[in-house]
Amino acid sequence: MSRFTIRKQKPKTFLLSLFAVIFIFIVIGFFISLKWGQATISWRILYEAITYQGQDKEHLYIQTLRMPRTITAFVIGVHMALAGLLTQLVTRNPIASPHIFGINAGASLSVVISLIVFPSFTLTASVYFAFIGAILGALLVFSLAGIQQKQHVRLALAGIAVHFLLSSLTEGLIIMNQHSTDSMMFWLVGAVNQAGWQEVQTLLPWSITGITIFLFMLPSFRLLLIDDDVALSLGQRIMFVKLIGMLIVILLAGSAVATCGPIGFVGLLIPHVARLLAGEKLGTLVPLTGLLGGLLLVYADFFSRFIAYPYESPVGILTAVIGGPFFIYLARKKGRASL
Amino acid sequence: MNKIIFTFSCLLMMIFSLLSLSVGAVSISIPDLWYSLLQKDTSFSFIVWEYRLPRVVISILSGFGLAVSGVILQSLVRNPLASPDVIGLTKGAGFFAALVIFLFPSSPSYVLPAAALTGAFLVFILLLLLSKRLTLSPDAFALVGIAIGAVFQSGIQYLLVKYPADINMTLLWLSGSLWGRGWSEVFSLLPWILILLPVAWWQYPKLNVFQLGDEYSQTLGLDIIRQRFWLLLLSVSLAGVSVASVGSIGFIGLIAPHIARKLVGGRHQLLIPLAAIIGANLMLIGDSIGRIIIVPREVPVGIMTAIIGAPYFVYLLRREHKRKG
Numbered sequence: 001m002s003r004f005t006i007r008k009q010k011p012k013t014f015l016l017s018l019f020a021v022i023f024i025f026i027v028i029g030f031f032i033s034l035k036w037g038q039a040t041i042s043w044r045i046l047y048e049a050i051t052y053q054g055q056d057k058e059h060l061y062i063q064t065l066r067m068p069r070t071i072t073a074f075v076i077g078v079h080m081a082l083a084g085l086l087t088q089l090v091t092r093n094p095i096a097s098p099h100i101f102g103i104n105a106g107a108s109l110s111v112v113i114s115l116i117v118f119p120s121f122t123l124t125a126s127v128y129f130a131f132i133g134a135i136l137g138a139l140l141v142f143s144l145a146g147i148q149q150k151q152h153v154r155l156a157l158a159g160i161a162v163h164f165l166l167s168s169l170t171e172g173l174i175i176m177n178q179h180s181t182d183s184m185m186f187w188l189v190g191a192v193n194q195a196g197w198q199e200v201q202t203l204l205p206w207s208i209t210g211i212t213i214f215l216f217m218l219p220s221f222r223l224l225l226i227d228d229d230v231a232l233s234l235g236q237r238i239m240f241v242k243l244i245g246m247l248i249v250i251l252l253a254g255s256a257v258a259t260c261g262p263i264g265f266v267g268l269l270i271p272h273v274a275r276l277l278a279g280e281k282l283g284t285l286v287p288l289t290g291l292l293g294g295l296l297l298v299y300a301d302f303f304s305r306f307i308a309y310p311y312e313s314p315v316g317i318l319t320a321v322i323g324g325p326f327f328i329y330l331a332r333k334k335g336r337a338s339l
Numbered sequence: 340m341n342k343i344i345f346t347f348s349c350l351l352m353m354i355f356s357l358l359s360l361s362v363g364a365v366s367i368s369i370p371d372l373w374y375s376l377l378q379k380d381t382s383f384s385f386i387v388w389e390y391r392l393p394r395v396v397i398s399i400l401s402g403f404g405l406a407v408s409g410v411i412l413q414s415l416v417r418n419p420l421a422s423p424d425v426i427g428l429t430k431g432a433g434f435f436a437a438l439v440i441f442l443f444p445s446s447p448s449y450v451l452p453a454a455a456l457t458g459a460f461l462v463f464i465l466l467l468l469l470s471k472r473l474t475l476s477p478d479a480f481a482l483v484g485i486a487i488g489a490v491f492q493s494g495i496q497y498l499l500v501k502y503p504a505d506i507n508m509t510l511l512w513l514s515g516s517l518w519g520r521g522w523s524e525v526f527s528l529l530p531w532i533l534i535l536l537p538v539a540w541w542q543y544p545k546l547n548v549f550q551l552g553d554e555y556s557q558t559l560g561l562d563i564i565r566q567r568f569w570l571l572l573l574s575v576s577l578a579g580v581s582v583a584s585v586g587s588i589g590f591i592g593l594i595a596p597h598i599a600r601k602l603v604g605g606r607h608q609l610l611i612p613l614a615a616i617i618g619a620n621l622m623l624i625g626d627s628i629g630r631i632i633i634v635p636r637e638v639p640v641g642i643m644t645a646i647i648g649a650p651y652f653v654y655l656l657r658r659e660h661k662r663k664g
């Protein structure tokens with residue numbers, strides 16, 4: 001198993017320059033995301049809009065549409081990547097992610113139910129529904145697969161079965177409510193193009209809560225890198241740590257799904273990339289995963305505007321295009337390892 | 340005991356068939372149904388003969404196909420959670436069907452099933468290529484299947500978002516529906532099932548050996564890789580023709596083998612026929628309930644089978660856990 005091989009810690013200068021490069025790319029990503037799209041905005045107007053100096057149509061366009069959208073994309077990316085990392089740590093399963101685990105689909109389903117039953121619901125309220133759905137999805141997967149270690153494939157099969165079940169129920173609800181189909185499609189793929197400041201406001205408290213608990217629990221999460229038996233014999237409450245871990249996953253993934261729908265594969269892909277770049281040390285792995293997730297989603301959102309220009313495509317499709325082949329690669333690699 | 344189980348499930352299939360014939364937007368009493376079936380000139384004859392009977396036959400045939408396909412796959416992968424949808428077959432079929440619906444909406448009606456079949460076989464080829472011609476472990480094979488399915492799923496979603504005008508028709512097809520199926524669909528499905536089902540049953544000795552594990556099967560003289568290829572091809576064909584005629588119905592291929600295994604154990608000579616009958620039963624009851632839940636509209640049978648099947652499935656697996664743990 002890879003987690004027993006002690007990898008050489010990457011030198012500090014490498015890590016510092018890595019973070020610097022990522023930071024620069026995030027800043028560039030923000031700017032190009034604000035500038036280009038269905039309409040191109042000149043740099044001067046962009047500057048005025050960001051500094052809130054202008055009140056023209058174009059300024060407002062930047063301020064009320066593109067800025068919240070870009071921020072939402074970044075935050076969602078952070079959420080999904082961290083939730084993915086934590087899922088992989090808690091389940092000790094390299095192919096785990098909230099998407100494959102029915103968490104995203106569960107959240108989606110319960111939000112769609114809440115929207116159909118209580119059409120007047122606000123976004124804030126549907127976040128709670130998303131949490132309930134996420135918890136139910138996760139419980140369903142774990143009750144199907146059990147929480148024994150080294151059951152990677154069983155867990156993946158159970159997860160994907162639950163995912164299909166929940167998303168087919170969502171599809172069913174969408175078919176039954178034909179008049180709302182267009183806006184509901186959103187709940188099957190995930191997109192950030194409708195996000196406004198309200199979405200940012202809804203998301204941020206949860207990301208602050210989730211990330212704070214995450215950082216607070218970071219020393220305990222190191223336990224997840226060693227075997228359960230070893231941790232137990234060291235006198236650690238491993239189940240408690242795992243429970244907190246899943247709670248954070250549900251907070252992060254649930255709130256992300258409630259605002260932007262189930263954006264898949266970010267949680268699977270990014271932790272692996274981060275691990276490849278920075279090694280297993282959680283102190284660097286966690287911030288790197290978060291930043292890379294945000295980076296990926298900002299750029300994915302940017303490029304998704306041009307797939308079917310001038311129409312917008314949901315960003316979830318682009319992340320799936322990147323993440324799907326990676327998943328196949330991972331499956332083959334893990335399969336060979338288990339032979 | 341086994342005889343009782345088989346008689347009972349066959350009886351259940353007849354009851355469900357009658358139920359499926361009699362319920363719906365127009366409900367027909369049993370005596371009326373009887374007369375309509377015998378003589379073709381009663382007031383209900385048209386509904387019974389042209390609408391409901393072909394649906395019943397298609398339900399049974401596709402239930403057979405999906406369930407047996409699931410049995411074979413679960414034995415191949417040696418995992419009770421494998422099924423045609425989990426492994427990506429139905430998603431591949433769905434993607435190609437969606438392509439036809441969106442890009443060539445005016446194409447004749449036989450194109451859609453053909454496209455779905457093509458999709459299923461494309462997934463088969465991808466599975467072969469990506470699992471190094473099936474030399475990977477069954478576990479890795481399952482994961483590769485899941486990944487392929489996920490990729491096709493996002494392809495489907497892309498099409499749905501790109502062409503929102505035909506969304507309902509496609510969603511209906513994707514979740515699996517018997518709406519509007521007639522005799523022509525019956526006759527395009529029937530020969531395949533009639534050929535493939537006996538072939539599948541004849542494979543029972545191999546499937547029994549397969550369950551034991553690779554080393555055992557090799558010692559017993561089975562050419563694993565080649566057998567895997569043929570069995571997988573068989574499973575893909577069964578699922579492919581079924582999905583082509585009813586849409587990508589999930590869960591039958593997962594649940595029916597499971598229930599059957601609980602009842603008669605892992606011997607495939609019994610498991611295959613029983614799973615087939617249970618699959619047909621699930622289809623029939625799903626379709627019947629789907630038709631009466633919100634008259635005059637229909638809940639697609641695929642969604643009903645998921646709703647009916649899922650809780651039972653969870654219950655089964657829970658029990659299995661408790662026994663093991």
